Amino acid sequence: MAAAAPFVLKWGVIATGYISSCFTKDLLADPKERGTTDVAHKIIAVGSRSVESAQKFIEEHAGKNSEIKAYGTYTEVYADPDVTAVYIGTPHTLHYENAKAALLAGKHVLCEKATTSNAAELRDLLALAKEEKLFFMEAMWTRFQPIAKEVKRVAEEGSLGLPVVLHADLSADFDIENKPKTHRMLDPKLGGGALLDLGPYPMIWAVLALYEHPANKKALPTTVTGSIVKTPLTGVDMNTSWTINFTETLKAQAILSASMTIPANKTGVIIRYRNGNILIQSPIYRPLSFTVQYFDKPGSGNVVREETKTFSHTGGGWYYEADEVARCIRDGKPESETWGHDKSCLLMDVFDQVRKQGGYEFPPGVEKVLPKH
Numbered sequence: 001m002a003a004a005a006p007f008v009l010k011w012g013v014i015a016t017g018y019i020s021s022c023f024t025k026d027l028l029a030d031p032k033e034r035g036t037t038d039v040a041h042k043i044i045a046v047g048s049r050s051v052e053s054a055q056k057f058i059e060e061h062a063g064k065n066s067e068i069k070a071y072g073t074y075t076e077v078y079a080d081p082d083v084t085a086v087y088i089g090t091p092h093t094l095h096y097e098n099a100k101a102a103l104l105a106g107k108h109v110l111c112e113k114a115t116t117s118n119a120a121e122l123r124d125l126l127a128l129a130k131e132e133k134l135f136f137m138e139a140m141w142t143r144f145q146p147i148a149k150e151v152k153r154v155a156e157e158g159s160l161g162l163p164v165v166l167h168a169d170l171s172a173d174f175d176i177e178n179k180p181k182t183h184r185m186l187d188p189k190l191g192g193g194a195l196l197d198l199g200p201y202p203m204i205w206a207v208l209a210l211y212e213h214p215a216n217k218k219a220l221p222t223t224v225t226g227s228i229v230k231t232p233l234t235g236v237d238m239n240t241s242w243t244i245n246f247t248e249t250l251k252a253q254a255i256l257s258a259s260m261t262i263p264a265n266k267t268g269v270i271i272r273y274r275n276g277n278i279l280i281q282s283p284i285y286r287p288l289s290f291t292v293q294y295f296d297k298p299g300s301g302n303v304v305r306e307e308t309k310t311f312s313h314t315g316g317g318w319y320y321e322a323d324e325v326a327r328c329i330r331d332g333k334p335e336s337e338t339w340g341h342d343k344s345c346l347l348m349d350v351f352d353q354v355r356k357q358g359g360y361e362f363p364p365g366v367e368k369v370l371p372k373h
């Protein structure tokens, strides 16, 4: 019997920057190479603020495919009747208006992290998606990589006990002294800074190991404590650390940090238990290995067994999240069960609190929906 034809999701891509190019190249990879046979992807249109940029993008990143439409506005992508889902790759502070316009035009949305400028914007988008019966997901690609599934299995199978402390850091040297102040990492109007750009990655491991742990029973963080060091260049956060306590059911803590002026540590995430540790190697947005250490007895710290698991994949690893979007839309689901709306809201609530405690306010007009005080 012939296998059923895959469900093909028809994409419109918004913006022609770095991350849109990564995502687009992965959409074009042969799904069979990653063992996917039930869904596939087709790029219908690319939208940019200039049609020349859209054309150049298609030439450089989409195999010069003349069937892909190049638009000089994002609106034309939303309005294209052949597009089913829109991928949003603009800077964070534009996500709200871009996603809102796409949803209002009847398109499902995959939106880059950080999903919005603040949690109020995100909740507004989620309400709209619900009203319009459309799928919406934050592009938290790391959570869909096979390694994340395996870390979750090890974290929850019981040998290590309950999580106690998680340390996670994502840092990268952006050479900010030599960047224009209008660069998206430096410009407060674009939500610049380490927290919103790098912060989602330490957060996904905290969410996976602590929030998702069955013993946590989906309890939200009880306290968030944040601290920010700003760059004198533009006042956005340059080095940021924050602690999240999960004490309602678990008695666990995540100690997280992000910096845009230093490189990453070799080990980016350590999840600590009384019976051992899980060590995840950098880069924590796309790790290819992790090591589990087992102690001889609970609390001894004496490692008697170590197991390292390694992973590999072709392409960049963004196609796993694209496959999730395709499956959810095929099945009529409003959100992903793996990275649902609750988790995106958790992240944005934490970021709001860290920014508030660290005294990082966006310029007036940036936040399109203001938090209720």
Ligand SMILES: NC(=O)c1ccc[n+]([C@@H]2O[C@H](COP(=O)([O-])OP(=O)(O)OC[C@H]3O[C@@H](n4cnc5c(N)ncnc54)[C@H](OP(=O)(O)O)[C@@H]3O)[C@@H](O)[C@H]2O)c1
Binding pocket: 015, 016, 017, 018, 019, 020, 047, 048, 049, 050, 053, 054, 089, 090, 091, 092, 094, 112, 113, 114, 139, 141, 184, 190, 196, 197, 285
């Ligand atoms: N998932 C990941 O691994 C990952 C990695 C990096 C970044 N990101 C996220 O993706 C988003 C974009 O990051 P990026 O590195 O791709 O940025 P980028 O290279 O600067 O590209 C952003 C694009 O957004 C469009 N844009 C619209 N209005 C803009 C404005 N006022 N200023 C600058 N660009 C504007 C531009 O495309 P047009 O000129 O075509 O309109 C620009 O090329 C951010 O939210 C970031 O956090 C995710």
